[in-house]
Amino acid sequence: RAKGDGRGAYRFFEATMDVWAQERRALEIDLRSALRNDELKLFFQPLIGAKGHEITGFEALLRWQHPRRGLVGPDDFIECAEQWGLICKIGEWVLHEACRQAAAWPAPLKVAVNLSPNQFAAGDLVDQVRTALRESGLEPSRLELEITEGLLLRDTAGTLDQLRALKDLGVRIAMDDFGTGYSSLAYLWRFPFDKIKIDRTFVAEMSGNPAIADILRTITLLGRTLNLEVTAEGVETAEQASILEDMRCDHFQGYLFGRPMPIADIPGYLLENMAQQLRRGPTGDDVAQ
Numbered sequence: 001r002a003k004g005d006g007r008g009a010y011r012f013f014e015a016t017m018d019v020w021a022q023e024r025r026a027l028e029i030d031l032r033s034a035l036r037n038d039e040l041k042l043f044f045q046p047l048i049g050a051k052g053h054e055i056t057g058f059e060a061l062l063r064w065q066h067p068r069r070g071l072v073g074p075d076d077f078i079e080c081a082e083q084w085g086l087i088c089k090i091g092e093w094v095l096h097e098a099c100r101q102a103a104a105w106p107a108p109l110k111v112a113v114n115l116s117p118n119q120f121a122a123g124d125l126v127d128q129v130r131t132a133l134r135e136s137g138l139e140p141s142r143l144e145l146e147i148t149e150g151l152l153l154r155d156t157a158g159t160l161d162q163l164r165a166l167k168d169l170g171v172r173i174a175m176d177d178f179g180t181g182y183s184s185l186a187y188l189w190r191f192p193f194d195k196i197k198i199d200r201t202f203v204a205e206m207s208g209n210p211a212i213a214d215i216l217r218t219i220t221l222l223g224r225t226l227n228l229e230v231t232a233e234g235v236e237t238a239e240q241a242s243i244l245e246d247m248r249c250d251h252f253q254g255y256l257f258g259r260p261m262p263i264a265d266i267p268g269y270l271l272e273n274m275a276q277q278l279r280r281g282p283t284g285d286d287v288a289q
């Protein structure tokens with residue numbers, strides 16, 4: 001009996017693997033046509049100054065409007081796009097689309113774009129960025145490129161050269177999800193970063209865990225020492241924002257200030273924020289009391 005059960009379990013496992021493989025195959029076919037069919041969209045999440053709570057820009061976050069599956073998030077398809085060699089084409093589209101949109105925003109607002117390590121491996125990233133800037137007319141200092149520690153670990157020849165070439169274009173470089181990878185201090189001074197973004201897992205655990213709060217305080221101090229801006233990701237509560245402001249974080253990003261939104265929602269969001277700024281007054285205190 002036990003033997004039979006085992007075989008049954010194995011068959012079930014086999015069948016599951018089969019379904020899974022078919023699912024992936026279907027997803028791959030769909031993803032290959034997604035760009036062509038105009039199914040990829042950029043959502044934008046606001047970046048907020050920690051002191052005045054003013055909008056400083058938006059991060060472009062990829063979404064896939066799948067005809068049957070609905071809105072698919074990047075965590076469910078970016079890794080596949082990398083494995084299937086699709087990320088470079090997709091990444092190029094993201095760069096162009098993000099720059100094109102940002103060029104229409106009020107001038108000081110920046111746009112942040114996430115880059116996959118594969119885009120560096122492909123070799124034509126610097127050209128892609130240069131072209132996106134030229135075609136959109138976006139001021140290079142308004143484009144911020146986000147990379148992760150994984151890129152630096154690969155240490156492919158030329159990564160540092162490409163980062164320097166990107167800096168020479170006048171764009172800014174941010175280290176995303178800081179603290180989750182193999183953070184090495186050596187990277188921070190060897191590579192030409194402008195900003196570190198503290199991963200939201202730290203922010204989430206900060207309130208209940210003094211050790212995490214100490215780590216965050218140390219990271220912000222490190223940022224000041226190395227002359228890097230510090231953004232806290234995943235700020236969801238006013239309490240988190242006030243603690244992080246006391247730690248002298250420079251920027252916030254999180255649901256407290258705004259979720260990733262479709263492009264059509266941005267004008268309304270900007271207006272609402274301006275009205276709030278006026279109500280707060282120049283000192284940051286609430287005028288209407």
Ligand code: C2E
Pocket residue numbers: 045060061062073074075078091094114115116146176177200233234235236253254255256260
């Ligand atoms: P990320 O660059 O660290 O982006 C921040 C992620 O945290 C976003 O998830 C955002 O929706 C989420 N988030 C922001 N604020 C909060 C908050 O207050 N609470 C919680 N729980 N989550 C928050 P999203 O949009 O699902 O993106 C996931 C990841 O996918 C991104 O992480 C980024 O690494 C990657 N990604 C997104 N767009 C692109 C792209 O165009 N190219 C590449 N290569 N990767 C991308």
Ligand code: MG
Pocket residue numbers: 059114146176
């Ligand atoms: Mg990012």
Ligand code: MG
Pocket residue numbers: 176177197199200233
């Ligand atoms: Mg991040």
Ligand code: MG
Pocket residue numbers: 177
């Ligand atoms: Mg992330």
